[in-house]
Amino acid sequence: DGGITQSPKYLFRKEGQNVTLSCEQNLNHDAMYWYRQDPGQGLRLIYYSQIVNDFQKGDIAEGYSVSREKKESFPLTVTSAQKNPTAFYLCASSYRTNTEAFFGQGTRLTVV
Amino acid sequence: AQSVTQLGSHVSVSEGALVLLRCNYSSSVPPYLFWYVQYPNQGLQLLLKYTTGATLVKGINGFEAEFKKSETSFHLTKPSAHMSDAAEYFCAVSVPPFSGGYQKVTFGTGTKLQVIP
Numbered sequence: 001d002g003g004i005t006q007s008p009k010y011l012f013r014k015e016g017q018n019v020t021l022s023c024e025q026n027l028n029h030d031a032m033y034w035y036r037q038d039p040g041q042g043l044r045l046i047y048y049s050q051i052v053n054d055f056q057k058g059d060i061a062e063g064y065s066v067s068r069e070k071k072e073s074f075p076l077t078v079t080s081a082q083k084n085p086t087a088f089y090l091c092a093s094s095y096r097t098n099t100e101a102f103f104g105q106g107t108r109l110t111v112v
Numbered sequence: 113a114q115s116v117t118q119l120g121s122h123v124s125v126s127e128g129a130l131v132l133l134r135c136n137y138s139s140s141v142p143p144y145l146f147w148y149v150q151y152p153n154q155g156l157q158l159l160l161k162y163t164t165g166a167t168l169v170k171g172i173n174g175f176e177a178e179f180k181k182s183e184t185s186f187h188l189t190k191p192s193a194h195m196s197d198a199a200e201y202f203c204a205v206s207v208p209p210f211s212g213g214y215q216k217v218t219f220g221t222g223t224k225l226q227v228i229p
Contacts, residue, residue: 004155040121042202042221043156090155098206098215100146103155 002027006091006104013111021076021107023091031097032074037088049074085111114139116205118220126228131190133223135203145186146204147177198227
């Protein structure tokens with residue numbers, strides 16, 4: 001079945017450590033996204049990529065980094081520079097950037 | 113730039129009652145509109161979408177929405193609520209690719225639907 005896989009579902013890290021969230025899709029979509037979700041704030045765009053080897057900052061990119069070396073993969077690194085990293089992170093992909101997005105199941109990151 | 117406003121962060125309905133979740137948008141060009149549903153600790157799933165054509169759009173799980181240009185609205189409805197409808201619902205807007213480049217999808221802040229037995 002086609003879809004988006006995020007791993008792990010739950011992640012715990014100590015403050016000051018970098019952590020990488022995985023996102024893989026087999027939908028053959030060109031566009032991929034990372035969103036952060038906090039209670040009452042909806043979805044906020046962290047980074048997006050329209051094509052392999054290219055990505056752009058979203059609304060809240062500070063403290064995050066991404067790579068897009070393969071069409072199928074768009075990993076997100078939460079660095080120690082991110083001041084409040086505890087959140088629910090959602091990866092998504094779409095055929096074009098203005099069409100409906102397909103979401104992964106999310107990764108809940110807790111930094112202690 | 114486009115924007116979307118969802119009226120009411122929490123909505124409660126009785127089982128069997130009408131569900132009405134409100135969404136108003138702002139866009140300088142004819143928009144694409146979407147409704148998504150999110151169950152706890154899961155990703156978002158597309159309920160329905162409007163791009164062009166018929167303004168009444170039917171989606172999954174018995175939901176539908178009507179695009180009203182004059183009111184800049186895209187409210188989500190379901191005639192009879194079921195317990196399994198309890199979830200968070202997100203309205204989203206984007207614009208067609210008239211000139212290329214990145215057309216961003218903008219999400220609303222969400223409405224949590226509670227269904228009371």
